[in-house]
Amino acid sequence: MKEAQKIIDLNQADPQKFRSWNFLQDFCITCGLCASSCPASGIDGFDPRKVVRMVSLGLEQELVDSKFPWICTMCGKCEEVCPMQINIPDLVRSIRGLRDRDKVPGTLHKGLQAALKTGNNLGLPKDDFIFILEDVGEEIAEEPGFEGFKVPIDKKGANVLTTVHNKLVNTQNEDLKHWWKIFYAAGEDWTIPSDNWEGTNWGYFTGDDEAMKTMTGRILENMRRLEVKTLLWPE
């Protein structure tokens, strides 16, 4: 985690670089409240104040190369305490978006690519998805009080459309049951789409607005295709 802290070379500064970014970054009064409030301060030699100042100075390469924007969780604590209301989380997200896509750390971009291609981050085929849902549904039907439970997949005209977080059809199938039981007990008319069911939207994390739009648009397509009345916002 500790890396030798590089001296920032101000000859590289280009204050015009991020002029089009509208996060109030140039209004930073360098008070340091953001840096003191941030649990990630110090990692990689960065802290929120330094990031804001470096954006003002247009030190693009150092920002893009740093892992700090990827460790920052964009939690908004810094923005909350900032007396100038600088939008640091969106500023960090914009820095993330400047990374070459093949250098986005870990599986974030790979998961997103899978989602764009297959409709879900796992690349889980439709038949396998349906098998998992029905299997878990049968387990619920065996529990007292939930007799006759069935998973309503692609039910036209349902009231509520739900999405599925990919981890629930990966390693955490048991956690599919909670909402389903609540729906059953409430007598809700609900449904799950068999295509484009992904509830996460990793374009948000990688700073990829086009991908975000595509994933959101697919949920809307499902709402229109299935003629549902309501969307339960993904948890």
Add this chain to the structure above:
Amino acid sequence: MSTRSGFEKHFPEALNEFAFVTVFDLMIQYIKEGRIKLDRTRFAGVKATYHDPCNYGRKSQRLFGHAYYEEPRWIMDQCLDNWVEMYPTRENQLCCGGGGGTPPTGYHEERFHYSRWKAESIKATGADMLVVPCHSCHGQFNAMKKKFDMPGLQVKYLWELVADCLVV
């Protein structure tokens, strides 16, 4: 939250075409309309606490003009006799360290370093159960149990708590 902000940004026309509901409001609706009944004695003897996710707090306040602080607490009250607040909460809460897509980045050591203050907050409550309404937080807290020596802590989704208390 990403889906909701995606709709507001890219498909605002759909906001008039359909109804939309948050997990909190849907559970509250079911409870208030009497469509589900909850047994508050199910976790008698268990001391619980609640974690405010960034996305339902500060981020929702900024993006949608409303932070979900009171709704989950009302739901907690319907399910539990014995739950305590941690410190800090609401707009001052600490992120769990698993937000912003950090778990799939591979920066695990950094992610747990981030969560060291949160671990102290949780331990200070003396709670056996930590209730969260967010998938990212849920995964992060489960991973933190080993790292911060909290083996007995039960991490529970808010809707899991409701499902566990259902009277059917």
